[in-house]
Amino acid sequence: MTDTSVKQAGSRPAGMAAPGSRALGSTLPRILVNSGLAQIVLALILPVAIVAIWQLAGTNGSLFGGVLPTPDRVVSAWWIWAFGPKGMGLNPYSGTWLANVIFSTQRVAQGFLVAILVGVPAGIWIGWSRLGAQILDPTVQMLRPIPITAWLPFSLAVFGISGFSAIFLIALGAFYPIVINTTQGARHVERNLVRAALMMGAGRFDILRRVVLPAALPSIFTGLRIGLGIGWTAVIVSEMIAVKSGLGYVLWDAYYVGRMDVVIADMVSIGVMGLLSDQLILLAERWALSWRLAGAR
Amino acid sequence: MAEITLRQVAKTYFSAVPVRALDSVDLDIAEGEFVALLGPSGCGKSTLLNILAGFEGASEGSALIDGGAIGKPGPDRGVVFQEAALFPWLTVWENVVFGPKMQGVPRSDYEDRAREMLATVGLKDFAQSYPAQLSGGMRQRVGIARVLVMQPRALLMDEPFGALDAQTRMAMQELLLTVWEKLNTTVVFVTHDIDEAILLADRVCVMTARPARIGREIPIALPRPRSIDDLTTPEFTRYKAEIMAEMRSAHRQAETTAA
Incomplete structure (x- = not known):
């Protein structure tokens, strides 16, 4: 078919x-x-x-009877959020944008790093060794259907209201696509490449590092991009509930106090950060896989 | 340089229906000899080569190199694959020095040799290129260079020029003849091309269809050094006629046993 x-x-x-x-x-x-x-x-x-x-x-800066602010209000809310004077005045968000962006980005980076450090080796092992597949794969497949949002109470109970809670969820969410794509890549290494390496005297570890890993790299990058997207989802969800800082926290907090202009500015900020970090991965991919593009040059 | 001895080597694949790929193969290859295994596609000649390389084990019989049983794959038996099987993420140079590097040979011991091999196969100027930037023939030349750098005792070639166009193939055959006449390594060369087998080999082993056996061994007494001009000599044609007749009868045999 x-x-x-x-x-x-x-x-x-x-x-x-x-x-x-x-x-x-x-x-x-x-x-x-x-x-x-x-x-x-x-x-x-x-x-x-x-x-x-x-x-x-919009009329008078809002739509739907005052629910939705018009873009000019969103921009000015963002301006104050970003460049306004800090302090506990009438606007608690004033001047805190950059700090919150950094909080969220840091958590995504840390959780994502953990996901790579665990997911890539695990995926290589599952894809390459039958034993690895038998030991790890069933557990991964059993845990995977549990959405990361369902892990929130668990994460809160274990890590409390803290950044660790968010990092755990990000790492977990990003782990699945990374491990699954890495497995795919490691499983489909061309047989003659492995044979060639064996013939040239490569040992088991050399084969993994110098043949299986580079051969799986294109799949790994696919996993990284999907994983990073899930990482941003996870950081927002967990900051809304389990952490008292970051873009997700501001998003929910602003919603509660009826600051829809800040909510929308926050949404746009998340989108821009997601886009930028994806571009960063693409850049890394282009660098790491330059040998693939070599023919086209 | 190595002596290869096969005694009653057989191979059966135990799938849902057991497939007998090789059936009691006897073969003696002298040191420095160039032997071609000639047979139709899928007849099991690659299986035989894989056994020599150590990629697969024989189900029965013994396969010896210099009197010792053939074990795991190793740099003493250099394999040239049909599609070159270069590492696409490494440059030509990195591909060529992969073997010595894996074996822990000090850089000073292999660098000159690797450079010389690249020059021999005419790729001196492509050391920093990636395989994706090379033509099929150039890739195969890298495949040959990376094996010769290891100074193997035997060269095992699995239809190495089968995927190339006719012109490139002839250039590669001449190159191989030049290189081999210089190094005099033992070569086992798998092919389904009769001309190629006669042109290159000291001896052509015609293989029967599945399960493969060596039907007949035909020594090729054409003088060396040879070149593609030999393809049109009367002696060459006589060998060709003999081998074609042999292959046809092998084919007929296979059809009657299948029916």
């Missing part, structure tokens, strides 16, 4: 161009579509339109 569908997708009948290169009647639109600047402009049309409609639909 999948085989034929893949083939059909791959062998497009002659005369039918790929969607991206379809002739648009004249060459002018195609130039517009392909240039870098045009791509940025095209990408911005929809978000700008949404923000504009959102802004114009």
Whole structure:
């Protein structure tokens, strides 16, 4: 089934161009579509339109009878949150944005690091050794269906209201995609590469480090990207409940006191941080897998 | 350089239906001899090579190298794979020195040799390239260089030029002839190409279809050094006719036993 569908997708009948290169009647639109600047402009049309409609639909700075603030209010709330004077005045958020961003980012980084340090070796072991698969895989598969949100009370009971609680959830959430993708990569190492290494006198550890690990690296990076996304989900959820700082804490706190402008500014901040950290992984991937792109250069 | 002896070697794969891949193979290969194993695809000749390499064990019989039983794979038996099997994440240079590095040979002991081998296969200027940047023929030349750097006692080649286009294949055959005439290593060369077998080998072993056995051994007395010009000589054609007849009868035999 999948085989034929893949083939059909791959062998497009002659005369039918790929969607991206379809002739648009004249060459002018195609130039517009392909240039870098045009791509940025095209990408911005929809978000700008949404923000504009959102802004114009509001009256007196809000929509839906005062529930939803308009974008200009969100921006000014963010400005005060980011650059306002610190202190326990009327606005408790004033000037605390950077500190909260750093709190959350640090937790994601720490939890993510733990997930890598545990998930990659575990995945290599499961994928490479039958014994590893027999010992570890059933446990991983048994625990995996438990959503990380379900671990919250457990985490609170064990670690209390503290950063550890968040780090535990982030590490756990990021661990699953990392271990599963690493397993996939380690399981499908080309047999002749292993044979070649054996023939050249490589020992067991050399095979793991110099053949299985690099061969699995593309899959590992897939796992890292998914894991990091889950890490950001986990940090927000746990900060909403188990920690008294960070973007997730501010998000829930602002909601309780009816500061929807801060809530939305917070949401955007989370999105931007998620995007930036994903770009960081992509950069690392491009560096680590440069040998794959070498042919295209 | 090594002497290889196979006595009654057989291999059966115990899957749902047991498959007999090799059936009582006897073969003696002298030191420095170039032997071609010629047979149809899937006849079990690669299985035989894998046993020599130590990738697979024989089900029956004994496989000896210089009188000792063949054990695990090791640098004394250099294997050249059909698709080169280079490490794509290493540069050409890193691929070539992988063997000596794994064996803990000091850098000063292998660096000159590795450079010389790269020059021999004509890839001096590609040391810092990645395999993805090379053509199929160039990749296979790296595959040969990385094996020769280890100074193996025997060279085991599994249809190494099978995936190359005709022109590249001929260039590679000439290269192999030059290199071998210099080093005089024992070579076991698996192929399904009759011309290739005659051109390269001292002796061609024609294998029967599954379960494979060595049907006939035909010594090739063409003078050395050889080149691809030999492909058109009358002697060459005579060998070719003889081997083709042998292969045809082996094929017929297989069909009657299958029916």
